[in-house]
Amino acid sequence: MMKNKIAPIAIFAYNRSSHLVKTINSLSKCYGFGEGPITVYIDGPKNEKDKVKIAKVKNVAYELLGNHAEIKCRPNNIGLAKSITSGIQEQLDVYDQIIVLEDDLILSQNFLVFMSNALQHYSNDERVFQISGFSYDAPTFSSSNNAFFMPFTTTWGWGTWSRAWKAYDPLAKDWQVLSNDIALRKKFNLDGVYDYASMLEDQMINNIDSWGIRWYWSVFKKNGIVLFPPKSMVRNIGMDGTGAHGRGIFTNFSSQIETNSSKIPYFPSKKNVNKKYFSLVKKAIWKQNGGYSQRMLKSFFNTSKRIIKLLKKGN
Numbered sequence: 001m002m003k004n005k006i007a008p009i010a011i012f013a014y015n016r017s018s019h020l021v022k023t024i025n026s027l028s029k030c031y032g033f034g035e036g037p038i039t040v041y042i043d044g045p046k047n048e049k050d051k052v053k054i055a056k057v058k059n060v061a062y063e064l065l066g067n068h069a070e071i072k073c074r075p076n077n078i079g080l081a082k083s084i085t086s087g088i089q090e091q092l093d094v095y096d097q098i099i100v101l102e103d104d105l106i107l108s109q110n111f112l113v114f115m116s117n118a119l120q121h122y123s124n125d126e127r128v129f130q131i132s133g134f135s136y137d138a139p140t141f142s143s144s145n146n147a148f149f150m151p152f153t154t155t156w157g158w159g160t161w162s163r164a165w166k167a168y169d170p171l172a173k174d175w176q177v178l179s180n181d182i183a184l185r186k187k188f189n190l191d192g193v194y195d196y197a198s199m200l201e202d203q204m205i206n207n208i209d210s211w212g213i214r215w216y217w218s219v220f221k222k223n224g225i226v227l228f229p230p231k232s233m234v235r236n237i238g239m240d241g242t243g244a245h246g247r248g249i250f251t252n253f254s255s256q257i258e259t260n261s262s263k264i265p266y267f268p269s270k271k272n273v274n275k276k277y278f279s280l281v282k283k284a285i286w287k288q289n290g291g292y293s294q295r296m297l298k299s300f301f302n303t304s305k306r307i308i309k310l311l312k313k314g315n
Helices: 017-028 048-068 080-092 111-121 139-143 182-188 197-204 213-219 275-288 291-314
Strands: 011-012 039-041 069-073 099-103 105-107 129-131 148-150 158-161 223-227 234-236
Touching: 011 017, 011 048, 011 105, 017 048, 017 099, 017 105, 039 048, 039 080, 048 069, 048 158, 069 105, 080 213, 099 105, 111 129, 111 158, 139 275, 182 197, 197 213, 213 291
Parallel strands: 011 039, 011 099, 039 069, 129 223
Antiparallel strands: 099 158, 105 234, 129 158, 148 223
């Protein structure tokens, strides 16, 4: 059981000290900051140049968090996915719930209270696998104060429980079924709005290093749901080419987050997906990820990669 009002927090960092400064500064302004344990995981260097950058990250963590956090520096680089998943497992071996942050997120003041309350509220609901602090820009939600459930996961400021994380399958068992089952693939891709299936395939053939897509597949197979706030409490500042997954040329995510300190979203009593809200979210995802322009660009790059591989095999 959670002994503190605020759930334990794990922050994952690597070599971006300027980003981490902004993340910790926003975290320190959250209501409830300091009322729960904080652990910072810093991945090890890939090369000599990294050592200098990582030293700055360590200094930032110690200077800004001080006695509020335990700082864990990995001696070697284990990569984004392994760093995050092993850190989450380590925390959930001690606590029954966790809030997960990366080093490129700006948080609203209500973030910690919302996340901790929601984690406590749904702690025993087996179908709820995650609480998301991030949400999508759908105009209808701007006047709402009701949280809602969606059938997919997110990675920008989120929380989960030990009972849910047990479902995480790093091997993404049966992922190949998406290639043959058109209906299932469409469902996994949120009715064609975002190509998660190709992302999972890229992960499983080692083109990318994503724990997030494997987490989504794990939750999807369990028919799990995720709680979202009506207005985002998280803003990602890492889509500037500095992160592991680079920059989306046509992506357009809002810079606005919920800052009204008097409002904590209401939790839905029914554990099901609101079809109207799901439709609105899918439209927002399509728009924020660049719509047809981004899809055409991605198709071009994927085709180019396939041609290059064929040419290499020919030689």
